[in-house]
Amino acid sequence: MLWDWVPAASPGTNTRGMMSRQNAITIVCSPRQRVGKTLIARALTEFILADSRAAIAFDLNPNNAALYGFLPRNTARADIDSTRGQMALFDELIAEDEVAKVIDLGDQAFDKFFTLLSQIGLAEEAQQRGIDVVTLFIGDPDPRSAKSYAHVQSALPLMKLVPVHNEFVANMQDYMDDFPSPAPGERPVRFPVLSPFLKSVVDRPGFSFDDYLDRHAGERTELHEWIERAFVEFRELELRLLLRELRSALTVR
Amino acid sequence: MAKPTVIIVGADKGGVGKTTVSRTILDYFTSRNVPIRAFDTESPKGTLKRFHPDITEVVDITQVPDQMKVFDTLSDAKVTLIDVRAGLLSTTLAALRDIGFLDTVKRGQISLGVAHILGSSVASLNEIADIAPFVTDGKYYLVKNFINETTFFDWDQSTYDSYFKKIKDAVDITIPKLNEMAYEQVELASVPFVTFIANKGPQDAPANYSFVLRGYVRHWLGNVWAEFDRVKLSELVSPASPAKAEKNLAGRAAAVHEQSRERG
Numbered sequence: 001m002l003w004d005w006v007p008a009a010s011p012g013t014n015t016r017g018m019m020s021r022q023n024a025i026t027i028v029c030s031p032r033q034r035v036g037k038t039l040i041a042r043a044l045t046e047f048i049l050a051d052s053r054a055a056i057a058f059d060l061n062p063n064n065a066a067l068y069g070f071l072p073r074n075t076a077r078a079d080i081d082s083t084r085g086q087m088a089l090f091d092e093l094i095a096e097d098e099v100a101k102v103i104d105l106g107d108q109a110f111d112k113f114f115t116l117l118s119q120i121g122l123a124e125e126a127q128q129r130g131i132d133v134v135t136l137f138i139g140d141p142d143p144r145s146a147k148s149y150a151h152v153q154s155a156l157p158l159m160k161l162v163p164v165h166n167e168f169v170a171n172m173q174d175y176m177d178d179f180p181s182p183a184p185g186e187r188p189v190r191f192p193v194l195s196p197f198l199k200s201v202v203d204r205p206g207f208s209f210d211d212y213l214d215r216h217a218g219e220r221t222e223l224h225e226w227i228e229r230a231f232v233e234f235r236e237l238e239l240r241l242l243l244r245e246l247r248s249a250l251t252v253r
Numbered sequence: 254m255a256k257p258t259v260i261i262v263g264a265d266k267g268g269v270g271k272t273t274v275s276r277t278i279l280d281y282f283t284s285r286n287v288p289i290r291a292f293d294t295e296s297p298k299g300t301l302k303r304f305h306p307d308i309t310e311v312v313d314i315t316q317v318p319d320q321m322k323v324f325d326t327l328s329d330a331k332v333t334l335i336d337v338r339a340g341l342l343s344t345t346l347a348a349l350r351d352i353g354f355l356d357t358v359k360r361g362q363i364s365l366g367v368a369h370i371l372g373s374s375v376a377s378l379n380e381i382a383d384i385a386p387f388v389t390d391g392k393y394y395l396v397k398n399f400i401n402e403t404t405f406f407d408w409d410q411s412t413y414d415s416y417f418k419k420i421k422d423a424v425d426i427t428i429p430k431l432n433e434m435a436y437e438q439v440e441l442a443s444v445p446f447v448t449f450i451a452n453k454g455p456q457d458a459p460a461n462y463s464f465v466l467r468g469y470v471r472h473w474l475g476n477v478w479a480e481f482d483r484v485k486l487s488e489l490v491s492p493a494s495p496a497k498a499e500k501n502l503a504g505r506a507a508a509v510h511e512q513s514r515e516r517g
Contacts, residue, residue, distance in 0.1 A: 083434045087465045094464050120468020 022053065022098050024132040025122075029105040029113075031148045035138045036166040038066045039202075040191055041104035043209060043227075044136075045071055047234045050210040054099040058089060060113065061106035069205065078103075080112055090116075094125055114152055123158035134160045134241060136189065139179040140169050146178035153182060160241055167193035183244050189237050192229045198222060257327035258364040258490045259354075263337030263345065265380045266372040270398040272300045274370055274428060275336040277477045278486070279305050280447045282332050284478075287490055289332040292323050294341065301336045303443050314338070314345050324354060327363065331490055342369065343380070346387035358390045364489045365391030368426070370398055375408050378416040385420045392489060393423040399430050424484045429476050435469035438462060446474050 028041040041057060045067075048055035057075040059067040068075045076092075079085035093101050105113055117123065126133045135156075137149050153161050163179035165172045165188045176188055194202065201207065201223065209227045216224065262275045275291065282289040289308065293299030296313040312319035314337065327333055337345050346367070349355055358365040367388045371377050385393060395417065417423060439449045442462065450471045454460040481487070 083432055083465070087434075087463045090465045090468075091463050119472040120465055121471060122464075122468070125464055125468070 023096065023100060024134060025093050025101045025103070025126065027103045027105055027113075027133070027135045028138070029103075029110060029135060030138040030140065030145060031107050031110045032138075032140050032142055032145055033107050035140050035169050036191065037106070037138060038070075038104050039194075040136065040138065040164065040166070041102050042067055042070050043191075043230045044234055045074060045102045046209045047231050048100045048102070049074065050213070050231070054097075055102060056092075056099055057102040057104060058093075059104050060089075060109045061104060062108060064106075067104045070207070080109060080116060086116060086120075090120065090122060094122065094129060094131060096129055096131070110148070114155065117159075118155050123156055127158055132160065132241070133158070134162060136162050136164045137179065138164045138166050138169070138191075139176055139188070141175040143178075146175075149179050160244065162237065162241075163188040164191055165189070166191045183240070183247075186240055186244070189233050191233065192226055194226060195222070198226060255331050255490075256362065256364060257330075258332045258366070259327065260332065260334045260366040260368065260489065261337055261342070261345065262334065262368045262370065263339075263342030264370040264372060264377075265340055265342050265383075266374075266377060267339030269339075269370045269372045270400055270428065271339070271370050272304075272336055273400055274368060274396055274398065275301055275334055276304050276446060277428070277474065278334055278368070278481070279308070280445050280474065281478055281481050281486065282490075283445075284447060285487060287332055287487075288330045289334060290330040291334040291336060293336050294338040294345075295336070296338075299336075304445055314341065314348070320348065320352065324349075324352065342367075343383050343387075346384065350387060355387060355390065366394060366486070366489045367391055368394040368396050370396045373407055375412065378408055378413065381416050381420060381423075385423070389421075393420060394484060394486075395420075395423055395425045396428060397425060398428045400428050400436065426480050426484055428480070429473060431473040432466070432469040435466040435473070438466050439470060446470055450474065 026044060028037050028044065030037055038061070045055050045057045055074060057067055057071055058078040059065045059075050060078045060080065061067070062079065062081075065077050068077050078089040080089060093103075123133050135152065137152065139145060139149070149161075149163070152159075161182050163176065163181055165176050167190065172188075172190070179188065181188065202209070209230075212223065213227060260278060262271050262278065264271055272293075272295075279289060279291055291301055291305055291309040292314070293301035293309050293311045294314040295301070296311050296319075299309065299311040302309040302311055310322070312322055314320065314323070314335070323333065323335065335345075346355075354363070355365075357363045365388070367384065369381065369384050372380075381395065417425065439446060442449055442454065442460070444453065444455055448454075448457070449460075449462060450467050452460050452462055452467060
């Protein structure tokens with residue numbers, strides 16, 4: 001009700017009626033450990049950077065800042081336990097600076113993060129500023145994850161929720177029905193599985209997907225294919241989100 | 254003409270958050286486009302006026318000329334809020350009885366709401382018994398203010414309930430906690446809560462408050478207003494009454510003024 005009354009914040013209201021991918025906020029999350037959050041957040045950040053767009057990642061893993069370790073120049077460590085930490089993170093997220101933001105949301109911070117998001121109205125403020133908020137929710141067979149997915153979907157309807165199937169986790173048919181896309185007919189993002197050997201390669205300190213593609217241009221390796229598949233998934237995701245918006249705009253008219 | 258509504262916010266102890274509650278009520282009615290004005294009785298310098306300068310006047314409610322200024326002009330706004338200085342709630346209500354204001358309420362010509370902000374001591378509960386007799390024809394709101402959580406209530410819920418049950422038609426309102434930094438920033442900004450939420454400064458100038466702090470204030474104010482909705486605060490503002498309350502009051506206040514001059 002309060003949102004209905006309070007006028008839009010003064011700076012930068014998007015008058016085009018379309019959300020901007022340029023400064024989109026993407027939250028990579030799951031309430032469970034070891035489902036590939038950091039790898040997906042890392043690949044997504046590198047995908048945006050490889051596309052010559054500005055990006056900053058936020059590492060919200062209090063006990064293990066792995067993303068910060070891989071992309072120290074493009075990652076900020078975030079803390080939402082203190083009000084100052086919350087201000088540092090959320091005020092930066094909604095800054096109108098044409099920088100894409102990627103959040104690697106650790107399982108320990110999951111509940112608090114979404115509670116805060118709902119309380120402070122991030123999705124509403126972002127919408128007023130024309131900033132897209134996308135949540136990549138990595139599914140897994142644990143029923144608690146499906147419950148959290150349904151909760152996020154109902155609590156934050158303005159956010160674009162996208163289910164992600166990480167092929168490393170389990171067979172898609174075993175659990176992904178519990179993670180239906182809010183957009184009818186839209187398939188989940190499918191993140192390809194990495195063989196243990198390739199995992200050991202990409203987990204080397206300083207390894208960069210984009211650098212690898214550059215350095216090994218003209219070669220065709222298994223890792224090439226993996227990176228390209230992952231990047232194609234992200235590109236298709238952007239197109240699907242654009243389609244969602246167009247459909248929604250047409251429905252409103 | 255619509256029936257005037259008077260909301261008195263007070264306590265018999267300082268530092269319990271009277272002005273904060275007054276500010277939320279002003280925002281509540283303003284957001285509903287209900288014309289409202291306020292009187293701040295922290296004369297000569299009022300805190301409420303700092304936040305709502307356009308609709309607030311500082312008065313000394315113990316002085317008859319200022320009483321006239323408040324009560325003889327009730328029809329100027331649909332709702333009149335009076336932020337009563339600490340320790341003067343019973344005195345103010347007694348003065349209102351003396352000038353016949355409470356009789357006017359009894360006749361249904363004016364709506365009265367009294368928001369009694371409870372202090373932390375058991376003695377504060379005893380004040381309920383002092384205040385309640387004045388509010389038999391109005392709405393009596395017992396307000397528990399947890400805004401900064403520095404308030405430690407000496408009394409437990411059962412003790413409170415035993416006092417609460419003695420008062421017919423009293424309703425309680427709980428003001429929830431607000432994040433300390435957010436509260437402090439609104440204080441520094443010296444603007445209404447809704448202005449802070451809208452990222453505006455005084456005179457609606459663009460401001461640059463933290464989005465997080467604005468979010469905290471928005472969430473908190475939403476909960477406070479939900480409490481006001483729950484107790485149907487807006488129903489105090491009711492349709493017109495046939496009698497002309499302000500005319501009667503003007504006569505009575507003038508008489509009291511005359512008496513005081515004679516005594517002086």
